[in-house]
Amino acid sequence: MTxxxxxxxxxxxxxxxxxxxxxxxxxxxESIDVLLVFTPENTHYLCGYQSIGYSSFQCLAVTSExxxxxxxxxxxxGCAEYSSIVDDVVLxxxxxxxxxxxxxxxSARKLTKGRVGVEExxxxxxxxxxxxxxxxxxxxxxxxxGLVEGLRAVKSP
Numbered sequence: 001m002t003x004x005x006x007x008x009x010x011x012x013x014x015x016x017x018x019x020x021x022x023x024x025x026x027x028x029x030e031s032i033d034v035l036l037v038f039t040p041e042n043t044h045y046l047c048g049y050q051s052i053g054y055s056s057f058q059c060l061a062v063t064s065e066x067x068x069x070x071x072x073x074x075x076x077x078g079c080a081e082y083s084s085i086v087d088d089v090v091l092x093x094x095x096x097x098x099x100x101x102x103x104x105x106x107s108a109r110k111l112t113k114g115r116v117g118v119e120e121x122x123x124x125x126x127x128x129x130x131x132x133x134x135x136x137x138x139x140x141x142x143x144x145x146g147l148v149e150g151l152r153a154v155k156s157p
Contacts, residue, residue: 008082009048015156016085019046020066026147027064033114034106035062035147036133038122042148043070049084051076055124057098060086061111069109071102099129103136112137117144 009016023046027035037060043049046068047060053073061069070086072079073094080089088109092101106112118133119125120143134141 007085009085010083011048011156013085016047017066018156019151020062020068022151023062023148024064024066026151027062027117030117030144030147031115032117032142032144032147033064034111035117035144036060036102036119037062037148038119038125039148040124042119042152045148045152047084047086049080049086052079057092057102057124057129059102061106063111069105069111071098071105073098097132099132099136103133106137114140116141117147118142119144119148121145 023035037043037046038058040051040054040058043058043060046062047070049060049070051058051072053076056073059071068086069088069090070080070084071090071092074091077089077091080086090105092098116137118130118141120130
């Protein structure tokens with residue numbers, strides 16, 4: 001029998017859902033259909049995910065409808081399932097190029113259509129991976145900065 005791990009969220013699910021709705025409003029103002037969030041602090045703020053590999057490539061994709069996809073290293077699956085509200089967790093192995101795994105996961109979910117905002121000031125997103133992502137997503141991809149940080153500045157009760 002497989003044990004089911006109960007999620008341990010820092011905030012109630014409703015708080016994260018509220019944060020996603022506020023982000024959706026910001027995305028609508030910028031005409032962004034999908035936002036790729038690479039900053040661990042922003043990912044944690046939006047979905048609760050707490051990484052054990054803080055310096056590893058990770059990405060939270062947020063759609064204009066509020067759908068979430070989280071891409072993390074294989075070894076992070078337990079953390080992603082335990083600490084976040086995300087149900088669609090995609091894993092990549094250490095032998096894979098994470099940027100390629102991300103673009104493949106986005107394509108499989110049809111999340112490469114429309115305007116894709118790519119968070120550009122993430123400490124652990126290399127210039128090479130940033131360029132690969134923009135190159136693969138094409139002309140509708142655009143660098144963005146500050147959409148989530150502006151929301152994080154307003155503290156919740």
